Amino acid sequence: MNPSDFIIIRGPVGDNRYKCKLCTGRAPTRSYRDHARSAMHQRKVEERNARNALNPLFMRPPEGPPQPDHTQVTVEDQAPDELVFDAIGFNAGGSDNGSEDELLTFRDISHATPFNSTDVPLGPAQEEIDWDDYLFEAMNQLSDEPFPSDLLPKPSLPSADTSWYPFKNKEEMSNPYVSPQLDFLPEDPRGSEIYKFSQSSKWLHGLPPDLRVQMIESNQQHFYIFEPAMANNGQIVVPVFFYKAGLGTYAKCAVPQVEYTHEPLSVNVRMPLDLSFNSDRLVEVNVLNLGQSYPEIVMGSHGRLAELCKNQILDSPARQLPNPWRTKAGGKIIRHMPINLYADDTSGNVSKQWNRHISFYFTLAGLPPKLSNMQYNCHFLSTSNEAGVLEIGEQIVEELNMLATDGFVAHDASTGSDVLIMSLVLCFQADSPMHAEVTNTPLPNEGSSQICLLMGRSDGLITPDFQKSPLPRNWETIQTQTKSLWEIGKKGVKSHFDDKTKELGIRDSINRRFVEVMQQKDNVDAQTEVNLMAQSDSHRLFNPFLKLKGFDGCLDTPVEILHVFLLGIVKYMTRDFMKSLKVKELAQVLASWDALNVKGLNVPSIPAKYLVEHFSSLVGKDFKIILQTAPFVLYQFMNDSQRNHWISLGQLATYVFQTRITNMPQYLADLRKHIDIFLCHSINMSAQWVNKPKFHMLKHLPESIECFGPAPLFATEKFESFNSVLRNASVHSNRHRPGRDLGLSFLNFQALRLVASNAQLCNHKTGMTFHASSGVTNMFRSNPLIQKSMGYNPMAMGSPIMFPTPIQSVLPKADQEEIPSYFQQYPNARIKQVSQLRLSEKDVVKKGYFVLVAPGGITRDQVIGRVNSLWQIEWDHQIRYVMKTTTFKLLGVDPFYQMRILENTHEARYLAVIDRSSARTH
Numbered sequence: 001m002n003p004s005d006f007i008i009i010r011g012p013v014g015d016n017r018y019k020c021k022l023c024t025g026r027a028p029t030r031s032y033r034d035h036a037r038s039a040m041h042q043r044k045v046e047e048r049n050a051r052n053a054l055n056p057l058f059m060r061p062p063e064g065p066p067q068p069d070h071t072q073v074t075v076e077d078q079a080p081d082e083l084v085f086d087a088i089g090f091n092a093g094g095s096d097n098g099s100e101d102e103l104l105t106f107r108d109i110s111h112a113t114p115f116n117s118t119d120v121p122l123g124p125a126q127e128e129i130d131w132d133d134y135l136f137e138a139m140n141q142l143s144d145e146p147f148p149s150d151l152l153p154k155p156s157l158p159s160a161d162t163s164w165y166p167f168k169n170k171e172e173m174s175n176p177y178v179s180p181q182l183d184f185l186p187e188d189p190r191g192s193e194i195y196k197f198s199q200s201s202k203w204l205h206g207l208p209p210d211l212r213v214q215m216i217e218s219n220q221q222h223f224y225i226f227e228p229a230m231a232n233n234g235q236i237v238v239p240v241f242f243y244k245a246g247l248g249t250y251a252k253c254a255v256p257q258v259e260y261t262h263e264p265l266s267v268n269v270r271m272p273l274d275l276s277f278n279s280d281r282l283v284e285v286n287v288l289n290l291g292q293s294y295p296e297i298v299m300g301s302h303g304r305l306a307e308l309c310k311n312q313i314l315d316s317p318a319r320q321l322p323n324p325w326r327t328k329a330g331g332k333i334i335r336h337m338p339i340n341l342y343a344d345d346t347s348g349n350v351s352k353q354w355n356r357h358i359s360f361y362f363t364l365a366g367l368p369p370k371l372s373n374m375q376y377n378c379h380f381l382s383t384s385n386e387a388g389v390l391e392i393g394e395q396i397v398e399e400l401n402m403l404a405t406d407g408f409v410a411h412d413a414s415t416g417s418d419v420l421i422m423s424l425v426l427c428f429q430a431d432s433p434m435h436a437e438v439t440n441t442p443l444p445n446e447g448s449s450q451i452c453l454l455m456g457r458s459d460g461l462i463t464p465d466f467q468k469s470p471l472p473r474n475w476e477t478i479q480t481q482t483k484s485l486w487e488i489g490k491k492g493v494k495s496h497f498d499d500k501t502k503e504l505g506i507r508d509s510i511n512r513r514f515v516e517v518m519q520q521k522d523n524v525d526a527q528t529e530v531n532l533m534a535q536s537d538s539h540r541l542f543n544p545f546l547k548l549k550g551f552d553g554c555l556d557t558p559v560e561i562l563h564v565f566l567l568g569i570v571k572y573m574t575r576d577f578m579k580s581l582k583v584k585e586l587a588q589v590l591a592s593w594d595a596l597n598v599k600g601l602n603v604p605s606i607p608a609k610y611l612v613e614h615f616s617s618l619v620g621k622d623f624k625i626i627l628q629t630a631p632f633v634l635y636q637f638m639n640d641s642q643r644n645h646w647i648s649l650g651q652l653a654t655y656v657f658q659t660r661i662t663n664m665p666q667y668l669a670d671l672r673k674h675i676d677i678f679l680c681h682s683i684n685m686s687a688q689w690v691n692k693p694k695f696h697m698l699k700h701l702p703e704s705i706e707c708f709g710p711a712p713l714f715a716t717e718k719f720e721s722f723n724s725v726l727r728n729a730s731v732h733s734n735r736h737r738p739g740r741d742l743g744l745s746f747l748n749f750q751a752l753r754l755v756a757s758n759a760q761l762c763n764h765k766t767g768m769t770f771h772a773s774s775g776v777t778n779m780f781r782s783n784p785l786i787q788k789s790m791g792y793n794p795m796a797m798g799s800p801i802m803f804p805t806p807i808q809s810v811l812p813k814a815d816q817e818e819i820p821s822y823f824q825q826y827p828n829a830r831i832k833q834v835s836q837l838r839l840s841e842k843d844v845v846k847k848g849y850f851v852l853v854a855p856g857g858i859t860r861d862q863v864i865g866r867v868n869s870l871w872q873i874e875w876d877h878q879i880r881y882v883m884k885t886t887t888f889k890l891l892g893v894d895p896f897y898q899m900r901i902l903e904n905t906h907e908a909r910y911l912a913v914i915d916r917s918s919a920r921t922h
Helices: 032-036 039-051 133-140 169-174 203-205 324-329 389-405 432-438 475-489 494-504 509-518 524-536 561-580 583-595 608-613 620-633 640-656 662-684 687-691 693-708 716-732 740-758 774-781 782-791 820-823
Strands: 006-009 017-020 215-218 219-224 230-233 236-245 246-256 257-261 264-271 281-287 290-292 333-336 340-348 356-364 379-384 410-413 417-422 427-429 761-763 768-771 805-807 830-834 836-838 843-845 850-853 862-875 879-894 900-913 919-921
Touching: 017 032, 032 039, 032 264, 169 410, 169 417, 203 281, 203 427, 203 693, 215 236, 215 246, 215 768, 219 236, 219 290, 236 281, 236 919, 264 427, 290 687, 324 333, 324 417, 324 494, 333 410, 340 389, 340 417, 340 432, 340 716, 356 389, 356 768, 379 389, 379 740, 389 417, 389 509, 432 693, 475 494, 475 509, 475 879, 509 524, 561 620, 561 640, 561 693, 583 608, 583 620, 620 640, 640 662, 662 687, 662 693, 740 843, 768 879, 774 782, 820 879, 843 862
Parallel strands: 333 417, 340 427
Antiparallel strands: 006 017, 215 219, 230 236, 230 290, 236 246, 246 281, 257 264, 340 356, 356 379, 410 417, 761 768, 805 836, 830 862, 836 843, 850 862, 850 919, 862 879, 879 900
């Protein structure tokens, strides 16, 4: 059978048809194999072969099919949460996918199938895997009808500048599970709840002009910032910012001065170009009211504006027109796709000791938190158990700078067209030591923060500025000081360099190694090599993040609440208190935790024995439990000072872990107030807390929240959980070349993920774009086990489930009740008692739970009730749910717990559960 005898008729995904060139008049078929076995086709082939006997195109393949290098790994053989896949659709036994007659070998090895035959030895140039071919071959093996690549033209290979290693933004745009969920524009919340990165102030108005959103499509035209546009009313405006607000898309525009000159006729367009988002000189324009883009503006009978203004906007600094991104886009839509970068050190073995790996991951900032928190949307970049974070970061920074300045073309699954992607780092998430390394402000040091210039005074003197807040650090100053330290260090005097490093509180780990070389007087060859590098490529002598475009190390490294708050402050206070307890008191603490009612805590149970015995080595989720249960378990063993300290901690925690912020100015004022109260209690308790850097870093948390949004947004739990995936891959590697092996394991997973997710992929050698067949994609779409193995949670994708909805569980006999007389008002309805109701994706209510209810949605009439039973009413083809509750009344504040008192009124009340905003579990 010769595949070139057939022409592809492209249909929907998985429904291609094939038309035979030899058998004219026959209808297209789904299976060219079946057609090739027909008597008519074989007769036509014999006639053709007789004509071409003197010019054979193909020779027979070697005996036996090629043996695969890998064996198939089934999901059943993997742990449920294991995301490391080692093969893509290989046949374990080496069985062929078709008859031997279908195996064709080209005379020219360069035209062969993507995998080499087993009898061809691998040379040095063949060791590297071509992942385009890898995916293409996997598709041929997984689909019912392998696609004959011979039918396709062989275009020239793409240029080197189309490489997409190591970032996956391009592939993510073609993923139908990701692309439609992305925000590509910042959003002005305007009083609505702030809960996602696209509402952050940095994305909205904190990016430099060349890195912010460059264009918007409206009325089938492309409008760019810093290009004149004509509004529908005929006014010339110059967009400076594009953003969303509510359901609309807007531009903050400057109104330029348009001056005509004669002899020769020209137009001068003047406007200041350094306008901030909130400037009074900017006007808001709905993009639907923009009528003509810059290339289309015609100034009456005088001609086009582009020719009259000589493609420039005057005033300082002068800006050339059109926007350079218009040329780069070439008519394509530009998608603005910032990322959140993360770096961490993790163990490569089960014991979590030794074998440290430095790893980089990222998520797409445009995804809402419920999606970005899924491991499915967490992406591996690079890892090494030998190189440091700055050494690994060099390759990543180069790639990011290219994405920020030139962009890449990708396929957008949401629109079905090609777009141009530009990207940058919105924020760098990490723990405190990693932030210090990346920003050249390492700990321990006299300075305890990369954000401000707080310096400890060794002489202990109190200066007049003692009570003033330290000045903020400046990223440009850090860059300048780093280079000045190099000028001092390369002279070879160690004491001068060390003294200045200590004075400035700056240390570049990369540059320090070169300084050490310059201090080795007997190593002339190495010094010569360093000097040559300083002349030819001086940037490589320094921390690569100093040249990362759009990155400000002082502002874009937010205070991370997992390590600073839970694993910092809460851990310090827990250890300090638990160590003060006697053995008898520890036993009472254990009994109190065992007896505590955990309803409403979203935890199945409290590991009381573990918490008591291992309080010195707990993790973040354990400290969350301690924080929520401390009033009912620990307060009884505290004196007044300790209890007030912990009360202030608990009140602060309610602000720290808030996921949605409605009134940002009021929230920040309250947060700063509670931070000050807590720090005051901390200092009164013991002066030792002052020496803990994380207590000071808490002062900078409001600044991070103001810039990026609620603190849980930039918490690192999702990345910390992804470390277990890397650890699992490391345990199952051969440990000879960990960085390469782990990279290939994650690349295998990424390939499977894209194929199973029905992403559009491209074989660059053939020029073909392709999808997996429906049989392959259904394996992922319809199989919860496969979804879970890839870290995907369909419940977070805006499922069509309407709330409230009953949870299918058995109602205990002890809870069963007779139908109350209250329901006699529904004579024709079917009444049924239910065990549990799901109010939202996370909230569940059942008997014994306390709920805050707003009857009719009126918040001023809120009441607190304890659920006694839940009932379903099916009436007139509608279903309603009613709670039978006991009402509680709010009294004053308890002096011991500093909490509001609830008094049981013993009043039974029936409350309708209309929607999730009318009932909340507590």
